[in-house]
Amino acid sequence: MISPHADMWVWSLPFTKVSLDTFMKGSSIPYPAHSANTTRANDDPSSVVSCGDMKMEHEAPFPKDRARIAVIRRHWMIVPRRYAYWSGLICFFLGFMCSTAWNARSTVSLRNYIHMTALSLHHPPPPTVLVTGGLGFIGSHVVEDLTQHGFHVVVMDDMSNGRNFDVARNASAVLLKDITHLNDFSAISTRIDYVVHLAAAISVVESISQPDKYHHVNVDGSRHVLEWAKRHKVKRVVAASTSSIYGDVSAELMPLKEESATGGISPYATTKFDMEHLMEAYSANGLPTTALRIFNVYGPRQDPSSPHSGVVSYFMDQAFLGTDGRLEITGDGEQYRDFIYVKDVAVAIRLAMLSSDPHFDAFNVCTGTKTTINALAQEILETCASGAAIEYKERRPGDVRESVCDPTKAEVKLGFAAQYSYEDGIAATWAWILDRRRRRRRE
Structure with a gap:
């Protein structure tokens, strides 16, 4: 009763x-x-x-x-x-x-x-993360890392820089949408807890000839992401910035610290610097944001056929050709870079996402170790046991000569330190190249 x-x-x-x-x-x-x-x-x-x-x-x-x-x-x-x-x-x-x-x-x-x-x-359900650019090189590794750690992931990508659908199958949803179209965000029907913003136009060389495109994608598109995140009360937005915003700094100022950023010498670098200013403004209005200045990333799924590809994947693709290959080095090859393995970058992004700091901050994501392009070429030729030749070409406009960072701030505030050595990362990337070639032959 x-x-x-x-x-x-x-x-x-x-x-x-x-x-x-x-x-x-x-x-x-x-x-x-x-x-x-x-x-x-x-x-x-x-x-x-x-x-x-x-x-x-x-x-x-x-x-x-x-x-x-x-x-x-x-x-x-x-x-x-x-x-x-x-x-x-x-x-x-x-x-x-x-x-x-x-x-x-x-x-x-x-x-x-x-x-x-x-x-x-x-036990409440795990948080859901929106990853813009989740089909790309770095994005696919971020999706993989997050799903392996129990997060639900929604991917938003226009397929302009990658189509890694084999990894995205573990995501809760894949939205083939464009961040520059504000109406496309209405396709997100799931409650989002965090945003990892990786979608961008990414070529230094192309940005010189198409600066308007880079401003539209990297600044206006980022504004759309931040506005949507603020409106939906997202806990934090983590965005990929770039080491290019430090510009062409003299060797005396190395390693680069976060406060040394000046905006860079290419439209690409300028748009990323402008994006950071946007993030800082949104953070001051209640949306926690973090910018990660990622240095030279390499690793599996970096497409060597892409004109925007990194130097490691390009060198390996040429080394695979043996004596028919040509490793083209711009400049004299003594310029140096700070190379970081992509799986380390994915970990840094996850740690930054889970930070409790409500204020905007920017962090270097790097190893703190410098490697010349000549040394990189020799390491790849030895790892690949290749007889490819090295050729030198004129230095490209927009390229910086020296770039190596100080990783201390990320180590102290985020608890991040790169785990992959340079040698291990090169070996793992070469193994992926070989496996990719074998699979293509079978197909």
């Missing part, structure tokens, strides 16, 4: 039959019957209380009502009205589990059912 009193639902055991429609729809249920000598009859409309809009005094107006309520309080289980609906659902769910667990054919014990239910009640 279900009987209302004040703001409580009263459940009696054993239950008398009450129709499900009556219970769920909030239809009127008679108050406990009065004896014949009371002033109200059971069919008096005033003795009927609606479950949907019940509001009663804590003390019943008639003595016999008060007596019955006293009995109810002593012998019945009283459940607050606001919990009645969920209590009913939980009872139904537990009953279903018990009936299934006791089935002779069931292979799962009741203990396991109860354990799984307790876990679902006490």
Whole structure:
């Protein structure tokens, strides 16, 4: 029997039959019957209380009502009205589990059912991360790292810099959308906890001939991402910046610290520097943001056929050709870089995403070790056992001569330090190149 009193639902055991429609729809249920000598009859409309809009005094107006309520309080289980609906659902769910667990054919014990239910009640679902550019080189490794650590991932990508769908299959959703189109963000139907913003136009050389394109994608597109994240109360936005924003700094100022950024010497670097200023402005208005100045990344899935590809994948692609290959080095080859393996970058992004600092900050993502391009070429030729030749060409506009960073700030504030050595990273990348070639031959 279900009987209302004040703001409580009263459940009696054993239950008398009450129709499900009556219970769920909030239809009127008679108050406990009065004896014949009371002033109200059971069919008096005033003795009927609606479950949907019940509001009663804590003390019943008639003595016999008060007596019955006293009995109810002593012998019945009283459940607050606001919990009645969920209590009913939980009872139904537990009953279903018990009936299934006791089935002779069931292979799962009741203990396991109860354990799984307790876990679902006490452990909320994992956070969901939106990764823009998640089909690209770095993005695909970020998606892989996040899913391996239990995060749900939604990928947003226009396929301009990569199509790594084999990795994206582990994502909760893949949206083929463009960050420069504000309406495309309406396709995101899932509650997003964090944003990793990697979508960008990425070529230093192309940016010189198409500066408007780079401003549109890297500045306007980033503004769309930040505005959407602020409107949907995202916990943090982590965006990929670049080491190019330090410009062509003299060797005396190496290794580069975060406060040394000047904006760079190419439109690409300028747009990334402008993006950082946008992030700082949004952070001042309540959206936590972090910029990661990623140095020279290399590793699996960096497409050597792309005109925007890094030097490591390009050299390896040429080394694979043997004596027919040509490792073209711009300049004299004594310029040096700070090379970092892509899986280390993915870890840095995850650590930055989980930071509790509410303010904007920028971090170098690097190893702190410098390597000349000549040394890189020789290392690759030896690893690949290649007879390819080295050729020198004129230095490209927009290229900096020296670049190596100080990783201390990321180590202290994010707990990040690169784990892959230069030699191990080169070997792992070469193994991927070989495997990729073999798979293509089989296809």
